[in-house]
Amino acid sequence: MARPLEFWFDFASTYSYIAVMRIERLCAAAGVPLVWKPFLLGPIFALQGWNDSHFNLNERRGNYMWRDLERLTAKFGLPWQRPSKFPRLSTAPARVAAAHSEEVWCGDFIRAVFVANFGEDRDIADPAVVHDILRALALPADEIVARAESAERRGQLRANTDWAIRFGLFGAPNCLIREELFWGEETLEDAVAWAQRD
C-alpha cells in the first residue's frame, strides 16, 4: 500500500512549474495518492534573511535559472514565456487552491495558473486573472472564490505556510512522504518510488 505524497509548492516558483506539470501523472501511474499543499515561500525566505527571491539576489544563479527553465520546458514540452515580473505574488491563486485541495478539479486549476504565469506572462497576483482561469475551466468561479474567502477556509493557506515553517521547508517544489523530504523538480521520480515502497 503506497503512502500519500504531499506536493508542497508556491505558484511563484519557477521549478515548481516544471514539477507541477508532471507530478499528478507520475503519482497516478505509480498508484500513489497525491495531496496538494500550496504554501507561500515569502515568509520562509524572510526567515532566511532574504527580502526577494535568491534568483534575483544572486545574479549568476538567477541567469542560470532562466536558461535552465528554457531547457527544461523544451525538454518536457511545456509552454514557456519568461514572466515580465518575477516573482509574482501568489496569494490569490494559492488561497483558492489551499481551500479546495481535495476537489477533483484542483490539479487542473493549479496547472492552469502555472501556465498563465510562466507560459503566458499573465499576472496571477490579480484576482480577476484567477477568476478568468476558473471560468476557462468551466468552473463556478464566483462560488469558488467566495468559498476560498470564507471564514471557514480562508485560513488554510496560512496554516499550510505555518506548517512549512515549523517543518523546515526552505524552498520549492517539495515532495513529502511522511517525514521524508525530496526537494527540487529533479527528485520527482525518486520521491514517487519512495512513496510506493514505504
Added chain:
Amino acid sequence: MARPLEFWFDFASTYSYIAVMRIERLCAAAGVPLVWKPFLLGPIFALQGWNDSHFNLNERRGNYMWRDLERLTAKFGLPWQRPSKFPRLSTAPARVAAAHSEEVWCGDFIRAVFVANFGEDRDIADPAVVHDILRALALPADEIVARAESAERRGQLRANTDWAIRFGLFGAPNCLIREELFWGEETLEDAVAWAQRD
C-alpha cells in the same frame, strides 16, 4: 561529431562526489570527450559574500543536503561516510589533478580522492593523504607531486579558478559544453546528450 564536455568540480563539494563517480562512464558510452577541470569554490563563495559553504550557513538547507547525500549514495551504490569536517580544503588534491588533467590515470585519481573524503572520512587537505592515494593507485607519487608543484604547472589550478570566476560559475559540479552550462549532479544525462548533438 560530439563536442568535448568540460567537467568543473571541487573536491570539497558533496554533489560533485555523486557526479564525478558517474561522468566518465556516461561520456564514454556516449562517445563524448571528457575534460577534467578542477577548481576552487572558496574564492567564488567569497565573491558571493559567503565565508563558508552555504550548507553550513543555512542549517535547514544543510540538513537536507546530508540526508540527500545518504539517499543518492545508496541509489548509485557509492561508499558513504559523513565527513567529520566539511568542507575540507581541497587545494592539495586539486593542484595534482589540475596539473595532470590530461593523464589517463586522472579519472581514477579524482574518484579515489572523492571516495577518501566522502566514503572514508580521510583528510584530503593533508598532502600525505594525497600521496597515499597516488601510491595506492600504483602511480609514481613523488614524481607526480613534484610536477604538480613545479613552476610550470603549479599555476594551473589558479588559472582554472580565475577562469571559473570570469565565466560566472557559482557552484559545483558543472558540465560545460562550449558556453552551455549544466549545474548540479542531476544534469549529467542532459549535459551528455547536449554534447552529443551539439
